[in-house]
Amino acid sequence: xxxxxxxxxxxxxxxxxxxxxxxxxxxxxxxxxxxxxxxxxxxxxxxxxxxxxxxxxxxxxxxxxxxxxxxxxxxxxxxxxxxxxxxxxxxxxxxxxxxxxxxxxxxxxxxxxxxxxxxxxxxxxxxxxxxxxxxxxxxxxxxxxxxxxxxxxxxxxxxxxxxxxxxxxxxxxxxxxxxxxxxxxxxxxxxxxxxxxxxxxxxxxxxxxxxxxxxxxxxxxxxxxxxxxxxxxxxxxxxxxxxxxxxxxxxxx
Numbered sequence: 315x316x317x318x319x320x321x322x323x324x325x326x327x328x329x330x331x332x333x334x335x336x337x338x339x340x341x342x343x344x345x346x347x348x349x350x351x352x353x354x355x356x357x358x359x360x361x362x363x364x365x366x367x368x369x370x371x372x373x374x375x376x377x378x379x380x381x382x383x384x385x386x387x388x389x390x391x392x393x394x395x396x397x398x399x400x401x402x403x404x405x406x407x408x409x410x411x412x413x414x415x416x417x418x419x420x421x422x423x424x425x426x427x428x429x430x431x432x433x434x435x436x437x438x439x440x441x442x443x444x445x446x447x448x449x450x451x452x453x454x455x456x457x458x459x460x461x462x463x464x465x466x467x468x469x470x471x472x473x474x475x476x477x478x479x480x481x482x483x484x485x486x487x488x489x490x491x492x493x494x495x496x497x498x499x500x501x502x503x504x505x506x507x508x509x510x511x512x513x514x515x516x517x518x519x520x521x522x523x524x525x526x527x528x529x530x531x532x533x534x535x536x537x538x539x540x541x542x543x544x545x546x547x548x549x550x551x552x553x554x555x556x557x558x559x560x561x562x563x564x565x566x567x
Contacts, residue, residue: 323374338391345396356511365512411474421484464507473513
């Protein structure tokens with residue numbers, strides 16, 4: 315167990331200890347995307363709509379370092395045919411980007427994130443050599459080859475950096491390059507069984523073309539039971555003041 319890799323199921327356990335609405339049907343949808351061309355998912359929702367809870371739920375379900383069976387035994391996903399196949403079967407990398415933004419305010423934030431991840435993952439896989447020139451993706455490729463195992467990568471609030479560093483800044487340019495290196499490179503399919511990212515607003519809000527970023531962006535939100543439409547207000551704080559209109563789309567997970 316590390317700080318960013320295989321973080322365990324304590325976060326989701328806290329959710330279960332509180333009032334909890336079963337949204338485990340999301341797991342079935344993500345399971346259906348694993349090892350396919352649709353394995354890269356990014357879902358935009360407003361604040362306070364359960365993004366972090368969903369991310370912690372996915373961590374608890376996939377993380378191979380813990381036994382989460384009892385946490386899910388009474389939930390919808392337990393009766394799904396894919397439940398046993400993927401339960402606690404993968405090394406999981408989990409990032410909460412807001413924690414980095416609160417600590418690092420300089421243009422080298424992406425290098426610091428990459429370095430911290432390499433150090434943490436290196437402790438979990440000490441037998442895998444690290445070269446001085448390695449970035450995170452190079453290390454993950456080597457682990458995937460040597461261990462013949464792919465990762466689940468979960469990023470909560472991927473756009474926290476975008477809100478802190480405007481488009482065109484060095485930090486933002488480096489972040490887009492890092493995302494492309496991680497998720498749009500030819501090696502991504504070899505390294506990741508699945509990627510799940512949450513954000514607050516659509517990609518276009520940040521002046522970054524969707525073609526620059528990985529995965530299925532925003533369009534699959536309705537498959538998770540509810541569709542959230544962003545209505546942007548005017549002015550400098552439009553993103554923070556954005557309101558959401560909720561539209562039911564059938565099955566609620």
